[in-house]
Amino acid sequence: MIKKWKSLLVLMCLIWTIFGVFTFYNVGYQYIGKSYFDSENFQHEIDNFTAELGPLVINVPNAEELKNKIEITQTEIEDHRNYYGTLGQQIDNIKAQYEQRIQEAIDANATELKTKLVSERDNKIKDITANFEDDEHVRKKILAEKEALIDKYIKAAKGESKNFGKNYDYWSYELTNTETGKTYRAGDVTESSAYKIKYTDRKPLYAWNISENLRDIFYNTETYVNVDDLYETAEYTGVIAISKKAAMSEDVIQGGYQQFQQFQRNQYTHYFIWLTSILMAVFVWRGRKDLLQIVTSMKEKDLLTKYKIDVQIILLLITSLMYFISAQVVFESIEYNSVYNYNYVRFILDIGFKIVVLMVIGSAFFVQLIWLYTRVNTLKKLEENVKSSYLWSLGDSLTDLFINRSIALHSIVMLAAAFFGGGSLVATMIGGGAFPVLVLGICMFIGFPAMIVFLSRMGYLNRIMKDTKDMAEGRLNRDVKVKGKSPLSGHAENLNHLREGVRTSMHEQAKSERLKTELITNVSHDLRTPLTSIITYTDLLKKPNITEEERKQYIHILDKKSERLKVLIEDLFEVSKMASGNIELHRSRVDLTQLIQQAVGEHKEDLTQSQLDLRMTMPHDPIFAYVDGQKWWRLIDNLIVNVLKYALEGTRVYVTFKRTADGDAEFTVKNVAKYEISEDAEELFERFKRADASRHTEGSGLGLAIAQSIVDLHGARMSIDVDGDLFKVIVRIPAV
Template identity: 45%
Template sequence: MKKSKLHLQLVLMFIVTMAVLVVFSQGGRYFGKSYYETNSFDSESESFTSELSRYVLNPLTEEDLKEVLIVNDDEVEHYRTYYGSLAEQIQNIKDQYAGDLDAAQDADVKQALEQERDAKIEDIKKNFEDDEYVKSKIVTMKQKVVKEVLEEQNRNKKEFLNGYKNYAYQFQNEKTGESFSKGDVSKSSVYKDKFEAGDLPVVTHHINLYEYEHIGYLDKTYTIEKDLADYSGMFTIPKSLLAKTDYGENSLVFEITKYIYYLILLLGILSFVLLMSKLEPSKKPFLIDSQLRQFMERLPIDVAIAVTVLVAYIAMLFIESIIGSMQLLPYLFLDSHVNIFGDILVLFIGYGLFIVSVYFVVWVWERIRLQADLDKLWQETFLSKLVNASIAMFENRSMGLQSLILLLVVYLGGFGLAVVTLSASGEAFLLYVMLFVLFFMPALFIFMRRIGYLNRIMRHTEDMAYGRLTNDLKVKGKSPLAKHAENLNGLREGVRTSIQEQAKSERLKTELITNVSHDLRTPLTSIITYTDLLKNPDISEEERKKYIAILDAKSSRLKTLIEDLFEVSKMASGNIEISKQRIDLAQLLKQAVGEHEEDYAAAHLDLRVNISEQPIFAYVDGQKWWRVIDNLIVNARKYSLEGTRVYVNLKMNAGNAELTVKNVAKYELHEDASELIERFKRADTSRHTEGSGLGLAISQSIVDLHGGSMDVAVDGDLFKVTVTVRADK
């Protein structure tokens, strides 16, 4: 019994809602009005008046079209040069007939073609010689156009008279007394419209010559206005003609529809009275526990309100559609082909959505009523979370402001697109609301929450930058911000690595001092020793010469060490100038290799050179780049295992000149590859080979000065150096 009462209450509320919507959506069109007061009939009557004025009362005449026949100089010139200059047109005619003349076998046919061609050429020549000749042609074409315009007007007039047989009219020209009439306007009529002198508007005729002539010689539009200020009269729709037109049926349909809406309004009033007196609705039957209610309870209160409004709005649209489709009901009695099954389906859907919206309204209202604490209610809203997210977003004011501007631009752009693309209708508004609720609001919340997360990451980073090691930052999700937080947590590992690098740097510094001391002390000790030996007066001349030669070699060795040390120091400090020129690196490498071929042969090494046949140009300091090449070739000769091959390659790679030197080391390479570039580092850790240990360091500095790169790689005993510099095309 309770369920039946609830269903009855819902049905009555649905009827009341329909009645209210009928008043607002259809009341202005139907209540207290007839079919002849509708917009559709007004549009047709205006069309009748316009066509009557255009084709019957004051149509175009030959006199009106006299100005069309006037030919000016511009039209003559346009006609004359339409297909080009005189020479171009003559050549064009000749080209047109050339193929036919060549193919013609019969002499008479050929003669006829030539005469036809010559006649056209003479006509073209005359066009360029005689303006009057051209004008006569244009006038002939315009006369044809005028004839077509008048014929078209007569056809339109016949169509008008046939199309409006149900109308009777009587008009008179007050100035000339000329009368125009059809039917009897004094008979009983269902509609009458009177016009005083000056009521009829001016009729404008637009005549485009090109639309009629279809060739292009004539391309001009004439505007002719026909004044109807002196015409007065009336037109009617006699009752006697009503049965022969659609107006009778349309009027009947309008009246039936109007009374259907009156009936809905009456039922709405009765339903409202019953609800307020006998069937007073209560909230209790609606407060049933269900999964849908649980879902609504889980939603933030403001989101639940938005969902309720959205569902109610959709329900209203369906109900309005039902109300509009009731205009088809009269056709059930007039036309058996009307299909109402779709409308019945819409009715059930609208009723279902209406019931859902009623439940939603009761649930939301009860939820608000039970929450007496407004602060707690506010905290349950999505809007409060949005405000908190915005506050977190503005912890970094600059980033927050920039993000807000970006959001406003995106939002306004989307809103403008919706306004421009969609018409101002209920469906358009519904679509926009759905997009706003389902996409924009969640996106805004997620974006602001991530900005707040970013601000916390930045604060964490600032703490670490000042040495304040904090706890790990919580990693949320797999977003770029989460990745950044994860990287930030990994900074502690980076700090550990930094400490290791610092220790390595201290070690290399100690080794540098040790190696410099060793490499300088060795030749210096020899110089001191052999100088003391030379002081002995008892040594032989042969021994003296030998000691002097050793002193000379050691002095040169010491000088080379000191010069290399000064040079690498200057390069490291940047206190050196380079003079770049456009150099052929391939030719430079060939020269360098040529100087060391004998040394390689003496060292029992097989030097394999692969150089591009084409020049490879680059803007470099030729002298310093020679030093790079020479250092790499000499370095390979010193430290290569006897009997092995040394590979030297120069090629283009992705717009760069790439020099590669590869060799098998005679010494075991215990060092890290990157350390071999350090100053005074040698593959020969016992330091028995000649050399300063600065070759690779100097080469690295020179390459850096040129904006290039030098990579050293060690794979077992294989030693590889790759030098890259930007090539010039």
């Protein structure tokens, strides 16, 4: 039992020893073997005194000297000139400012006030106009503003100089300017000194002429003054000192000295206990084997052995962080509460409780450290534990992560932001950071948003997976939601494209089946109709009792239907050849203007008979293109024939030809349809499609299909636009 207590005592001494190293690293070096005049607080006091001594006492600048250093650039002149806008804008603004006031003076018959306001307005407008006409006028105004700032600084420096003399009256100095030889004195530096600094030619005192505390005078204004141009440094030799008499009587020094002594006593007491702990630990170190045996026996029963090694390391790091935080808390209590807390009972209870917490957390840390050591104290154990860890398994998965570099980059950024918080805090504690809580707060502002982004992305991923499942089950009526520009949103866009492709494919397949059925039906109908007539009238001709007149009539009908059947078959063969590309074009440079006029002109009489009013708009100059003239004639002819068959009687037909801004030749035919066009206009390009769904007209339904094939063979473009009953065909081909 005694051996176990010895082991526990060694552990407690070890914890307190680590804490002693921690406190010495933080502030102990500032107090051990040092005097108050060596402390950081007093050195800060010296820096403040010497920094303000120059610009307020021994190196006070002259207003005229500073004004002579002012430089005004052309950029400053332009900025000042256009600060409130252009000349016109500034004049309009001034007029607007005075307009109402002048009108009020006129309404009140205040002639004198009106004259004064008008004069003020005109003077301002004159001044602004001069700004835009004369650089020198603007330069003088800027110079006056900067000189006013310098005067303001000089006045403030004089007032600050009086306060400086009162605040630092316990300092004595005798300093000589190495350039001018002028000497400045205050107090008696020959008195017995508590603190003294000597400045020599090799190590002079550098005194600035501009006070750092008064720089804001030049910054908190619209007028820009380059303070760096005003700076001037002078070198001084001599002595600055604090006499023993002043040190004994000055409250500032006495207060700082007494506080320093209190801190120093606390540190000596603490390090005495620390050294005692080290000696005690060395004295009872014979119980170290018992300590290892106790900890090892605890480890065998501990739940941590059931987890992989990386989990144990994480818990060890968390415990170490808690250990250093608790050490910081104990340190601050010893450092400050012993000076400012006059309730010693409360102070002892507070310190005692925090030390107990420190010991408990420290014990947990060292016990886990020993457990970890016994787990990996051989190379074989280390290798086995590492290969079975979660981190090793994660490393195997990283190869798959980098298949998509964008996803890998986003993942690494989010993970780095999440772990930056803990890592920064640990680094701050180990490095002796003065503001760990502030660092923790800053890290939370990085880690917490990263966590929110990560959870949002995971939620978005779940939504994409659900929508993908819906698509796989055939539900294609809803898009996958695209959010932001992340790789997941890119994946969602790809899924939408895939869904749209599937829908389009299904639609095209259904449309193809429908058109295929319609094509067979229409071809059968259009071929059967004349064929039926031929068969019927052939049978009639076989009758012996028909008259000669009837025979001629039947033969005429047979001839007409045969011709009709021939045209249908030829058109069908032609459109099939064109669609398959099995046709040769003979291109040449053709004047399309003349070609269109001739092709349309052949149908003017037919248009008149059909009670259609032709309105042609043609360019005065020829427009050329490389086309097969015969095929292009057939194209124009088909479009005009289409108008003759399907245009409403008594309406106008517009034929327009022009050169577009893109350099294309554009041919347009517009007419009012006699039949309602309720189908998809693009389907009219299909074979045997007619605007006349009842198929009462004599058209073959191949006119537009042939026209489209001709356009495609030439690499041109053809489109149909239907607006109610208005039917418009547009053909475009690159002009020469």
